[in-house]
Amino acid sequence: MHHENGAALRVTYLVRAAAGDVAARAETLLLEQAVELPRAVAARDTWVAAHMLGCVEAIRAEGEDCYRVTLAQPLATTAGDPAQLLSVLFGNSSLQPDVLLADVELPEEAFDWLPGPRAGLDGLRALTGVVGRPLVATALKPMGLRPQALASLCETFARAGLDVIKDDHGLADHPFCPFEARVEACLRAVENAARETGRRALYVPSLTGTPDTVMRQLGFARRAGADMAMISPMLVGLPLLHQLASLTDGLPIMAHPAFAGALRIAEPALLGKLFRWYGADTVIFPHAGGRFSYSEATCRAIASALRSPLPRVRPAAPAPAGGIRVERVGELVEFYGPDCILLVGGSLYQAGDALFARTRELVDQVSRAAGAAPVT
Numbered sequence: 001m002h003h004e005n006g007a008a009l010r011v012t013y014l015v016r017a018a019a020g021d022v023a024a025r026a027e028t029l030l031l032e033q034a035v036e037l038p039r040a041v042a043a044r045d046t047w048v049a050a051h052m053l054g055c056v057e058a059i060r061a062e063g064e065d066c067y068r069v070t071l072a073q074p075l076a077t078t079a080g081d082p083a084q085l086l087s088v089l090f091g092n093s094s095l096q097p098d099v100l101l102a103d104v105e106l107p108e109e110a111f112d113w114l115p116g117p118r119a120g121l122d123g124l125r126a127l128t129g130v131v132g133r134p135l136v137a138t139a140l141k142p143m144g145l146r147p148q149a150l151a152s153l154c155e156t157f158a159r160a161g162l163d164v165i166k167d168d169h170g171l172a173d174h175p176f177c178p179f180e181a182r183v184e185a186c187l188r189a190v191e192n193a194a195r196e197t198g199r200r201a202l203y204v205p206s207l208t209g210t211p212d213t214v215m216r217q218l219g220f221a222r223r224a225g226a227d228m229a230m231i232s233p234m235l236v237g238l239p240l241l242h243q244l245a246s247l248t249d250g251l252p253i254m255a256h257p258a259f260a261g262a263l264r265i266a267e268p269a270l271l272g273k274l275f276r277w278y279g280a281d282t283v284i285f286p287h288a289g290g291r292f293s294y295s296e297a298t299c300r301a302i303a304s305a306l307r308s309p310l311p312r313v314r315p316a317a318p319a320p321a322g323g324i325r326v327e328r329v330g331e332l333v334e335f336y337g338p339d340c341i342l343l344v345g346g347s348l349y350q351a352g353d354a355l356f357a358r359t360r361e362l363v364d365q366v367s368r369a370a371g372a373a374p375v376t
Helices: 022-032 046-051 082-090 108-112 120-128 147-160 179-197 211-224 238-246 267-278 296-307 326-336 352-370
Strands: 006-016 055-063 066-074 099-105 135-140 164-167 202-204 229-231 253-255 282-286 317-321 341-343
Touching (some): 006 082, 022 055, 082 099, 147 164, 147 179, 147 352, 211 229, 238 267, 282 296, 326 341, 326 352
Parallel strands (some): 164 202, 253 282, 317 341
Antiparallel strands (some): 006 066
C-alpha cells in the first residue's frame, strides 16, 4: 500500500452527511487530521504539498446520510511515533460528532517502529505448556480483599488447573492491598500449587498508574518472577503499551478494554488492530450475550483482527470475557476455536465453597469441547 508520495496509511471513517455535502466533508476530514489548513493554503509550501497532503480514496454510501470515507494519509505524517499515529488517525476529528473511526490499514513500513506482540499466541502457549485447546483463565477479585485472601484464591484456581490467573483490573496499589505484597503472595501461591500439580499457572499482575508507576511495577513484577503483566491501554495510554512492548527486558502484555468505549472507534479497529500493533499479546473483550452489548459479528471481527496473518506481526490471542458462564464454554470453543483464552470470573465465584470443583469442571469442559487431553 503506497501513497503517490511514498508509504501511506488508509483510514476509514463513518461520516454522517447529506449526499451533496459528503465530498467536501471528506476533504475537510483529510486536512483536519494532518495539516489543519485548507489545501490551497497548505500547498503554498511545495515540500508540504509533496509529503504531507493525502487524498480522499473512496466515498461509499453506508445508509441514509451515512458514508464510508477512506482517506490515504502519508505515513510521514506520523513521524514514526505511537502518539502521533493516533493523532493522525483520530485526533481533532474525534471531537466532531458526525464521524467515527471505522478501520485502519498500515503499510509494512509502519512495523519498523510498531512492536506488535512480544510473545503472541504461540509464545503464550509455550509459557503455559497448553496445546490443542483454549487457555482457561480467571480474574482475582473483588477489590477490597487483602493480599493473602487473593493469594488463597489464586492457589485454589491454580490447583484446579487454570492456565492464567490475572488480577482484576480494579486491583490497584490500595493501602489495604499493596501491589508488591499482592504480587509476592500470588506468585508464592502458584508455586505452591505447582509443587502439588506439576503444572505452573501463569499469574498476571495488573499494572496501573502514571507511566513512572507502571514502569516501576513492571520492574518489580519481573524481578519477583512474573512472566506476564496486564495493563488497560486506554487508561494508561497506548503509547505506554508501545513502550512496554518495546523493552528488551519486558514481559508479554495482556490488554484490558477498560475505557475503550469512551471514544467513537469501532471495536475491531481499536481492540483487534491497534492494541495488537502497539504490543498486546492477548486482548480481553466482552463476548456476545454476557453483560455487555457486543454482537457476535463484532466479537468475530475482533478475534479475526487479532489472529490475522501479518508478515511482521505475531498473532495475538483473543480473550473473550464479560459474564461467560461455565455452561457456555462449549459454545465459545466452537465459536473461537482453540486459539484463544477463555476468561471466566463470576460464574466461578458463585460456587462459593465449591470453587475448586466448579473451576475443575470448567477446565474439564474446555478440554472436552476442544477434543484435547484432560488436565491432570
